[in-house]
Amino acid sequence: MSRSEPRHDFLRDIIDADLRAGRHQRVATRFPPEPNGYLHIGHAKSICLNFGIAADYNGTCNLRYDDTNPTKEDVEYVESIERDVRWLGFAPTAVLFSADYFPRMYDLAEKLIQDGHAYVCDLSDEQIREYRGTLAEPGRPSPWRDRTCAENLELFRRMRAGEFADGARVLRAKIDMASANMKMRDPLLYRIRHAHHHRTGDAWCIYPMYDYAHPLEDAIEGITHSICTLEFENNRELYDWVLEHTRASGDAPSPRQYEFARLALDYTVMSKRKLLQLVQGNYVAGWDDPRMPTIAGMRRRGYSAAAIRAFCDLIGVSKANSTVDLGKLEYCVRDDLNRTAPRALAVLTPLAVDLTNPEVLVGVSLSSVPFYPADVTPADDAHLPADARRELALGATLLIERDDFREDPPEDYQRLAPGRTVRLRYGPCITCDEVVRDDAGEVVRLRCSVHPETMGGKNPTDGRKVHGVIHWVDEATSVAAVVRIYERLFASAKPEEGGIDFLTQLTPRSLEVAPRARLERSLATAPAGSRWQFERLGYFVADAVEHTAAAPVWNRIVALRDARAVTGKAEAKADGRADVAAAPQQNAKAKTRPKNRSPQEYRAEARVRDPELAAAYQRAQELGLSAADADLLSGDRTTAALFAEVAATVAPRAAAKWIINELPRALGERELADVQPSGPHLAELIEMAENKEISATAAKELLLLCLEQSRSPRQLAEERGLRGALDEAALQELVTQVLAAHPDKVEQLRGGKTGLMGFLVGQVVKASGGKASAAAVSQLLSQRLS
Numbered sequence: 001m002s003r004s005e006p007r008h009d010f011l012r013d014i015i016d017a018d019l020r021a022g023r024h025q026r027v028a029t030r031f032p033p034e035p036n037g038y039l040h041i042g043h044a045k046s047i048c049l050n051f052g053i054a055a056d057y058n059g060t061c062n063l064r065y066d067d068t069n070p071t072k073e074d075v076e077y078v079e080s081i082e083r084d085v086r087w088l089g090f091a092p093t094a095v096l097f098s099a100d101y102f103p104r105m106y107d108l109a110e111k112l113i114q115d116g117h118a119y120v121c122d123l124s125d126e127q128i129r130e131y132r133g134t135l136a137e138p139g140r141p142s143p144w145r146d147r148t149c150a151e152n153l154e155l156f157r158r159m160r161a162g163e164f165a166d167g168a169r170v171l172r173a174k175i176d177m178a179s180a181n182m183k184m185r186d187p188l189l190y191r192i193r194h195a196h197h198h199r200t201g202d203a204w205c206i207y208p209m210y211d212y213a214h215p216l217e218d219a220i221e222g223i224t225h226s227i228c229t230l231e232f233e234n235n236r237e238l239y240d241w242v243l244e245h246t247r248a249s250g251d252a253p254s255p256r257q258y259e260f261a262r263l264a265l266d267y268t269v270m271s272k273r274k275l276l277q278l279v280q281g282n283y284v285a286g287w288d289d290p291r292m293p294t295i296a297g298m299r300r301r302g303y304s305a306a307a308i309r310a311f312c313d314l315i316g317v318s319k320a321n322s323t324v325d326l327g328k329l330e331y332c333v334r335d336d337l338n339r340t341a342p343r344a345l346a347v348l349t350p351l352a353v354d355l356t357n358p359e360v361l362v363g364v365s366l367s368s369v370p371f372y373p374a375d376v377t378p379a380d381d382a383h384l385p386a387d388a389r390r391e392l393a394l395g396a397t398l399l400i401e402r403d404d405f406r407e408d409p410p411e412d413y414q415r416l417a418p419g420r421t422v423r424l425r426y427g428p429c430i431t432c433d434e435v436v437r438d439d440a441g442e443v444v445r446l447r448c449s450v451h452p453e454t455m456g457g458k459n460p461t462d463g464r465k466v467h468g469v470i471h472w473v474d475e476a477t478s479v480a481a482v483v484r485i486y487e488r489l490f491a492s493a494k495p496e497e498g499g500i501d502f503l504t505q506l507t508p509r510s511l512e513v514a515p516r517a518r519l520e521r522s523l524a525t526a527p528a529g530s531r532w533q534f535e536r537l538g539y540f541v542a543d544a545v546e547h548t549a550a551a552p553v554w555n556r557i558v559a560l561r562d563a564r565a566v567t568g569k570a571e572a573k574a575d576g577r578a579d580v581a582a583a584p585q586q587n588a589k590a591k592t593r594p595k596n597r598s599p600q601e602y603r604a605e606a607r608v609r610d611p612e613l614a615a616a617y618q619r620a621q622e623l624g625l626s627a628a629d630a631d632l633l634s635g636d637r638t639t640a641a642l643f644a645e646v647a648a649t650v651a652p653r654a655a656a657k658w659i660i661n662e663l664p665r666a667l668g669e670r671e672l673a674d675v676q677p678s679g680p681h682l683a684e685l686i687e688m689a690e691n692k693e694i695s696a697t698a699a700k701e702l703l704l705l706c707l708e709q710s711r712s713p714r715q716l717a718e719e720r721g722l723r724g725a726l727d728e729a730a731l732q733e734l735v736t737q738v739l740a741a742h743p744d745k746v747e748q749l750r751g752g753k754t755g756l757m758g759f760l761v762g763q764v765v766k767a768s769g770g771k772a773s774a775a776a777v778s779q780l781l782s783q784r785l786s
Contacts, residue, residue, distance in 0.1 A: 008624040009317040011049070011258060015057065015225060023253060024224045027059030031085065031092075032214065034066045035077040035198075037272035038287040038294040039084045041308070041329070042263040048312035049260070050227055051090040062221055063092035066214065067099055068207050070197040078198065080287070084295040088305045096221065098213050099199040105208050105216055106160065108246045109171060109189060113152045117245050118189060119145055120155040121172045128170075131177075132185050135784030136736070138178035139185045145174065159192055162205045166192050173212075175241065182783065183238045187211055215239045218255040219248035226255045229262035230321060263315070264323045266493040268293045269502055283506060284489070288545075290555050291489040291510055301486065302531050302541030302557035306381075307336035316626035320657075323494070331600045333558050337531060337539045339379040342371035342388065344523050345425065345471050346534040348483055348514040350399040352445045352475065356433060358396040360452040366392045367456070369426050383530050390522040393474040394427055399518050404470045405446065407435065414468035416446070421460065423469045425535060429454040431464070471536050478518040481552035483540065485512040517554070525549065531557065603635030616640035623652035632660050638673040645679030650686045658686050658703075666703045681706050685713040693717075735780055738763045750785060757781065 018024050029050040033039060039047075054061035063085055067073050082095060112118035121142045123131060133139035147155075159169055171190035179185055189212040194205045208216075218226045226239070236257045243254045262270075269275065270293065278284045278292070287294050290301035298308065311332040315324050355361070368389040372378055378386045400416070409417040416422045421431040434447035451460045459466065487510045495505035519534075526532065528547040533539050538560050543553040607613040613634050620630035620643065633643045633656060646655040663682075667675060685706060689699040694717055702713045709716070738760060739746055749757060760781055 008621075009626065010319065011225070011227060011260060011317055012053065012056070014258060015053065018224070019057075026224065027054060027057040028061070028222055028224045029054050029059065029227060030062040030064050030218065030221065030223050032064045032066050032217070033081050034069070034072075034210075035074065035081060036069070036072040037077055037276055038080050038292075038296050040270055040272075040275065040293045040295065041265060041268075041298065041311075042270045042293075043084075044088060044295055044308050045263040045312045045315070046227070046229070047085055047088055047090060048309055049317060051085075051092075053225070053227075054093075059224075060093035061090070062094045062096055062223075064096040064217060064221070065098065066210060066217075067097050067197070067199065068210060068213050070193060070195040070207065073198055075198050080296060084299075087299060088295070088308065094221075096217075097199055098208070098217060099197060101213070101217055101220055102200065102204055102208070104220060105213060108216060108248060109208075109212075110153060110156065112173070112189070112245060113156060113171075114149055115245070116149060116174065118171055118173050119147050119152045120159070120169050121145070121186075122169055124167065128188075132182065133177070135180075135182070135780075136739075141177050142172070142186065145186070156190075159190070159206050160204075162194065164192055166194055168192060171206075173238075173241070180783070181234055181237050183211070183234050184241070187238055211235055211238050212242055215242045215255065215257075216246065216248050219243055219246075222252060223255045224253070226257045228257055228259050230259045230319065231262070232257070233259045259319065260317050261319055261321045264321065265293065265326055265329065266323050267326050267488045267490050267495070269490070269495055274496075274502060277503070278489075281503070283503070290484075290486050300544050300555070302539065302555060303333050304336050304340070304531070307333045310336065314628045314631075316628045320661075322661075326488070327562050328600065330558050330562065334539070334560075336379075337533065337557065338376060340382040341531045341533045341539055342378075342382070342384045343373065343533045343535055344371070345392070345473050345520040346481075346483070346517060346523070346537060346540075347399045347401055347471065347473050347478075347519075348485075348517045348537065349402040350516060350518050351402040351405055351443070353398040353400055353430070353472075354445060354447050355396050355398070355430070356447050356449045358450070360450055361394060366394055366427055383532070390520075392426055393477040393521065394424075395474045395476045397475040398424070398472045399475050399478065400446075400470055400472045405432070405443070407443065415470055416448075416467070420467045421451070421464050422467050423454065425469055425471045427455070427472070428452060429460055429466055473518050473520050475518070477521045479521060479524045479552060481517045481519050481523075481554055483514040483517040483554045483556070484543075485514065485556045486510065487512075519552070519554075523552070526552075533560075536560070599635075600631065603631055606635055610637070612637065613640055616644065619644070620652070620656070623647060625652060625656050629656045629660060636673075638676075642672070642677065642679055642682070646683045646686065649680070649683035650690065654686050654690050655683070658682065658689075662700065662703060666700070666707055675707055677707055678710055681710065681713060688713060688717070732780070735784060739781075739784065746785065 015027055019027075031047050031050045033043060051061045053059070063082060065078060065081070067078075082092075085092065109118065119142075121128070121144045123142055123144070128142075131140045131142060155169065156171055158164065159171070169192065170188050172186045173189055175184045175186055177185050188209050190206045190208055192205060193207050196202055197204060197207075215226075217223075228235075236259070239257045240254075243249060249255070264270065275287075275292065275294065279287055279289075284292055288296035288300045290297055292298075295308070299305075311329045314328060314332060369392055371384050371388045371390065372382075372386060378384070404415045404422075406413060406415065406417050409415075409420075413420075416430075416432050418432050418435060421429050423429045429451045430448040431451070432446055432448050435443055436445040436447065438444045453461050487507055489507060489510050490502070490505045491507045492505040495502040523532065526542050528542050529544045531539060531541045537556075539557040540554045541557050543555050546553040607617055613636070617630050617634035620633050621627060625633070632639075634640045639659065643655055643659055646659065659682075663672070663677070682703075685699060685702055688694050688702075689696065694702065698717065702716055705711070705716050706713055742760065742763065745759060749760070757778065
């Protein structure tokens with residue numbers, strides 16, 4: 001086993017333990033997408049995890065299509081999935097399909113029937129749901145559950161032969177209709193689907209269910225660690241049952257399933273069904289629309305594979321569901337582009353500037369201009385070499401951004417205005433002498449004079465003030481182009497929250513087009529897919545599909561700064577003020593940050609300035625924390641010192657979890673440095689929570705009290721009767737009482753008002769006196785009401 005860069009998370013800890021114990025001599029993972037849509041950024045996290053683990057341990061990772069539902073699958077999706085995986089930089093050990101194993105799965109199903117572990121059931125889908133029961137009531141056995149093995153085998157073979165219509169019969173496992181796990185109440189193994197399969201054609205008319213096929217595929221392929229997202233946690237018991245009763249692994253150790261938190265990204269939807277709605281409803285221009293969270297869309301947007309991999313590494317792997325800030329993805333994209341994208345000049349909304357004294361430019365030429373600034377060392381895979389340069393033309397007419405001129409500017413305006421002087425980027429200073437209007441009174445041209453003595457960065461000899469630097473292009477030699485400016489597809493950070501229709505949350509103008517953009521002449525030969533920074537405007541990519549030298553089309557990849565840092569600054573931008581206003585609803589911490597910096601950039605810069613913070617960042621990773629968590633814990637000395645103090649007493653990961661997640665919620669708008677929480681008290685509280693002395697709900701209540709009173713959490717817990725957690729029987733009883741007391745809320749919740757789940761959880765927690773864990777209550781209620 002060798003690792004080029006050590007990484008730590010709970011899954012790798014499990015693998016390390018398995019290898020030490022000799023349970024496995026090798027590591028084999030798989031990435032198992034269903035070919036019913038294009039992959040999105042959530043799948044990228046799983047791809048990086050599965051293929052990354054295989055690489056870390058010199059193991060194998062298969063790309064295996066779970067193509068068990070021919071009614072929703074398509075060859076287009078199959079091809080796009082492999083293309084995306086390979087584009088991300090991963091080479092599958094093998095490319096496989098569930099269909100490869102259909103004969104073997106069928107044989108094992110017959111064996112289950114012969115062993116008395118499966119039966120053919122004639123109930124309809126609706127009847128099966130009805131017979132399954134609820135979390136409060138056991139299910140009822142199917143009237144067909146006691147068919148003889150011979151009868152079941154005959155019927156199953158007739159299903160295979162195509163004698164029955166879709167939905168007429170299913171094959172079910174015979175397990176336990178009273179199981180607390182609803183997944184174990186005689187789950188379906190096969191259903192009838194008279195549908196054409198993209199690989200097997202019409203050879204089959206019965207298809208295995210995912211919960212039956214998946215463990216068998218893992219066993220046949222010799223997978224050691226089957227890594228799924230948390231929604232499959234309840235499926236693990238069935239996964240193990242299938243492997244145990246089919247003995248598909250033979251003498252080799254059976255695969256084991258492990259779950260991690262899937263990626264949830266704000267301002268985004270991840271459901272393939274909803275992404276398909278966007279495509280089919282023409283809300284976007286296809287699966288690869290640059291506004292889509294699909295890998296294909298991000299590739300066309302101009303995101304690099306390296307940036308996406310860096311993002312997946314930054315957010316890490318955990319078992320706790322959370323929503324990731326979109327700014328983290330944009331930060332990784334900018335960080336990559338800063339080291340790979342050459343700089344160039346472009347104007348999106350041109351305003352003509354005629355030079356009134358162009359003769360002074362005779363014999364004057366701009367110096368050779370570099371494509372990269374002096375403080376940037378281009379990455380090895382950058383589009384141009386580090387020493388690349390170009391000559392900029394400077395003719396009698398220039399084009400500047402229309403937003404860079406105001407007739408009646410405010411006092412602090414830092415751009416061009418009548419009588420004011422600005423410097424042209426890489427060029428001389430000009431002064432606006434005259435404004436030309438059309439018949440409608442609109443400004444259509446400016447007449448400006450050049451100060452030739454200001455070439456090379458010198459100041460005007462007459463002592464006049466220079467009001468900023470603006471970008472420009474030469475009208476005669478510039479290249480016409482269409483430029484698309486993409487914004488977030490959704491206006492709401494959580495477009496699905498509260499059960500609302502996500503389509504109502506679409507941003508009205510998520511795509512703006514600049515049809516008359518002009519680019520400096522060096523971009524005339526820019527190939528499709530090449531990424532550039534248009535100075536002062538953002539990072540852009542020559543569209544991979546539509547861009548040609550004859551008809552250039554460019555997409556904005558990302559703004560130069562965090563989108564949320566500039567949200568609400570449109571007026572300031574139009575005014576050209578130097579002191580651009582801060583974004584609305586800025587919290588207390590944001591007020592202390594330098595303008596135009598993301599939180600991640602701010603913390604990184606703090607570590608550059610402060611060696612102690614840099615050392616704290618390194619120590620946190622040495623303690624087994626991810627780079628993302630280490631970053632959050634080492635952005636300032638107060639946080640770093642608190643973590644060091646707490647982690648000296650309790651497990652570092654537990655300390656990190658509380659300081660990163662729970663402490664900010666308890667602080668609210670207060671600053672950590674102002675409150676100065678007691679390290680020993682916080683460590684004591686974490687120890688109580690981790691040892692289950694108190695419930696998670698009680699722990700959060702005690703944290704608030706500790707911040708207010710600076711007293712021992714154990715003493716506070718004794719005073720308030722918060723010690724001890726409810727046993728399962730007592731919790732079950734409380735849930736039963738609350739459900740019985742609110743039948744109307746239960747009925748509305750079952751009818752789709754999902755927000756009422758929080759009400760019911762709160763009622764149970766309240767009835768427990770704070771001893772019940774909200775997470776445990778939520779899980780139990782979900783089971784009862786499913």
